[in-house]
Amino acid sequence: MSAFISTFFSWSQIKGVLPSLFEQGLRNTLLISVLALVLGLVLGLVLAVLLISPRWWVRLPARIYVDVLRGLPAIVTVSLVGIGLPVAGVAIFGTSPFGYAVLAVGMISAAYIAEIFRSGIQSVPLGQTEAGRSLGMSHLLTLWVIVIPQGIRNILPALANQFIVAVKESALVYLLGLTAGERDLYFIASTWEAQTYNSSSFTAAALVYLCITIPLTYAVNWLDRRLRNGRSARPVPTELTAPAPVVGLPAAGPGSAGLAGEARIP
Amino acid sequence: MTDRQATDTVPPPDRTGPDPTASGRTEPGTSPHLELTGICKSFGHVQVLREVDLSVTRGETVCIVGPSGSGKSTLLRCVNMLAAPTSGTVKLNGLVLTDPRTDLNRARARIGMVFQSFNLFPHMSARRNITLPLRRVRHLSRAEAEERASALLDRVGLRQHDAKRPLQLSGGQQQRVAIARALAMQPEVMLFDEATSALDPEMVKEVLAVMRDLAQSGMTMLVVTHEMGFAREAADRVVFMDQGQVAEVGPAEQTLTQPRSERLQQFLSMVL
Numbered sequence: 001m002s003a004f005i006s007t008f009f010s011w012s013q014i015k016g017v018l019p020s021l022f023e024q025g026l027r028n029t030l031l032i033s034v035l036a037l038v039l040g041l042v043l044g045l046v047l048a049v050l051l052i053s054p055r056w057w058v059r060l061p062a063r064i065y066v067d068v069l070r071g072l073p074a075i076v077t078v079s080l081v082g083i084g085l086p087v088a089g090v091a092i093f094g095t096s097p098f099g100y101a102v103l104a105v106g107m108i109s110a111a112y113i114a115e116i117f118r119s120g121i122q123s124v125p126l127g128q129t130e131a132g133r134s135l136g137m138s139h140l141l142t143l144w145v146i147v148i149p150q151g152i153r154n155i156l157p158a159l160a161n162q163f164i165v166a167v168k169e170s171a172l173v174y175l176l177g178l179t180a181g182e183r184d185l186y187f188i189a190s191t192w193e194a195q196t197y198n199s200s201s202f203t204a205a206a207l208v209y210l211c212i213t214i215p216l217t218y219a220v221n222w223l224d225r226r227l228r229n230g231r232s233a234r235p236v237p238t239e240l241t242a243p244a245p246v247v248g249l250p251a252a253g254p255g256s257a258g259l260a261g262e263a264r265i266p
Numbered sequence: 267m268t269d270r271q272a273t274d275t276v277p278p279p280d281r282t283g284p285d286p287t288a289s290g291r292t293e294p295g296t297s298p299h300l301e302l303t304g305i306c307k308s309f310g311h312v313q314v315l316r317e318v319d320l321s322v323t324r325g326e327t328v329c330i331v332g333p334s335g336s337g338k339s340t341l342l343r344c345v346n347m348l349a350a351p352t353s354g355t356v357k358l359n360g361l362v363l364t365d366p367r368t369d370l371n372r373a374r375a376r377i378g379m380v381f382q383s384f385n386l387f388p389h390m391s392a393r394r395n396i397t398l399p400l401r402r403v404r405h406l407s408r409a410e411a412e413e414r415a416s417a418l419l420d421r422v423g424l425r426q427h428d429a430k431r432p433l434q435l436s437g438g439q440q441q442r443v444a445i446a447r448a449l450a451m452q453p454e455v456m457l458f459d460e461a462t463s464a465l466d467p468e469m470v471k472e473v474l475a476v477m478r479d480l481a482q483s484g485m486t487m488l489v490v491t492h493e494m495g496f497a498r499e500a501a502d503r504v505v506f507m508d509q510g511q512v513a514e515v516g517p518a519e520q521t522l523t524q525p526r527s528e529r530l531q532q533f534l535s536m537v538l
Contacts (some may be wrong), residue, residue, distance in 0.1 A: 127381060127383050127385040128385060128387065130348055130381065130385060131379075131381065131385035131386070131387070131444075132387075133348065133371075133374060134346055134348060134374055134377070134378075134379040134381075134448075135374070135375065135399040135403060135447070135448070135451060136371050136372065136373075136374045136375025136376075136399065136403040136451065137371065137399060137402060137403055138371050141402060145398065145402065146387055149389050150387075150388065150389055265347075265348055266347060266350050266370060
């Protein structure tokens with residue numbers, strides 16, 4: 001029993017590794033996940049818009065991208081992008097693996113986020129799209145100011161989940177052999193473990209990961225509740241501020257059955 | 267058969283055009299403002315519209331009545347191309363909407379539409395529902411858009427509710443905002459798709475009153491409705507649709523009180 005405790009919960013080991021986890025690991029893990037998420041959100045939004053196009057040849061490339069990247073184990077994608085690309089001469093980020101790590105995690109996130117956005121867009125009643133189009137708004141303008149602001153609140157929990165996945169997947173950059181200043185939480189913990197043969201550094205890294213992911217979950221739950229209740233009486237200054245609940249929408253008439261993503265308005 | 271004169275028993279009105287000094291409603295003009303020719307629409311194997319012809323002159327109010335499933339709403343949605351006809355042409359003031367080269371966004375900005383389920387944007391105040399398309403489609407300045415929104419909210423009697431979200435308004439109020447939103451674009455034609463069908467009875471009146479005023483102000487209107495009373499009083503002509511075709515068309519009062527076709531007689535005996 002004492003062997004168990006000293007392997008996982010050796011206080012001296014934890015105390016030894018924590019400073020570098022916080023000083024370097026936390027920053028790099030957050031940097032990789034946040035940059036990857038920004039990439040994932042932008043690319044995911046574009047993919048989602050393509051996925052709901054009425055034209056099959058617009059949908060097809062987006063569909064292939066999403067299906068392939070969701071179908072691969074993250075470790076394979078990270079290897080292909082991070083190890084393969086530079087070797088193949090596509091050295092967009094030079095020799096540092098950091099950029100490739102962001103690209104790989106971002107590309108994976110984009111595939112999942114695209115599907116989340118698509119479902120959010122399609123959760124908005126078709127009547128909203130029809131109203132926008134009947135006023136002379138273009139397809140994209142209607143999506144941007146009418147449909148997406150309403151759809152986004154339906155998908156917040158799923159999106160939060162994807163944020164958490166990205167934080168966790170950022171550990172896979174370990175594969176790419178980061179240089180000294182670029183090491184993330186897992187890399188530091190595992191280096192420490194290799195030197196000490198003691199797993200307490202992993203425990204310490206685990207705690208730091210939880211410090212990111214658990215508050216994230218609760219922050220999004222709080223935001224979700226805030227959007228559900230209240231705020232509905234105030235005029236909205238910009239198109240992308242919090243939308244009011246969709247739950248109380250008037251019953252859709254026969255002309256408005258279906259959902260926005262199914263719109264085939266020329 | 268869709269020409270007003272073909273079935274009109276009253277002498278044709280003065281053809282020199284609307285008299286600007288006349289009070290009350292503008293006399294409908296002669297040239298077709300909106301012209302539908304040979305409209306067919308199929309969804310898969312189901313043919314919803316079969317060779318529908320209909321023309322509406324400037325300032326005229328035409329009500330479309332008929333049993334559910336007769337293609338009324340689909341016909342209306344063909345007018346602003348929310349549903350593209352399988353064949354046939356839609357012309358608005360000479361602009362051919364069914365021509366693939368036509369910029370439909372610009373064309374739709376000239377056609378107002380009011381929906382059965384209101385379709386207000388629930389994440390925006392009543393006022394912003396009106397100013398958004400003015401700003402983003404008409405590219406008006408903020409001041410111009412606000413001013414026009416205020417005028418229209420006044421017109422539908424909802425100025426004091428302008429900061430409310432749609433869900434804080436009653437159904438009738440929501441529909442009046444929706445009408446104001448469409449009118450703010452200063453459309454050449456207004457389409458009403460069963461605008462009162464989703465409303466509680468006590469709210470039908472307030473919406474019909476707004477529509478009646480609009481018809482009297484000389485707006486060109488195409489109205490799908492189940493309100494036979496409204497059709498009789500406010501419409502110039504009534505179109506009876508059945509099984510995807512225009513089964514009868516004529517002056518409102520006459521068509522609804524002395525239907526010629528057996529199908530319209532049957533329909534009226536069931537709804538009145």
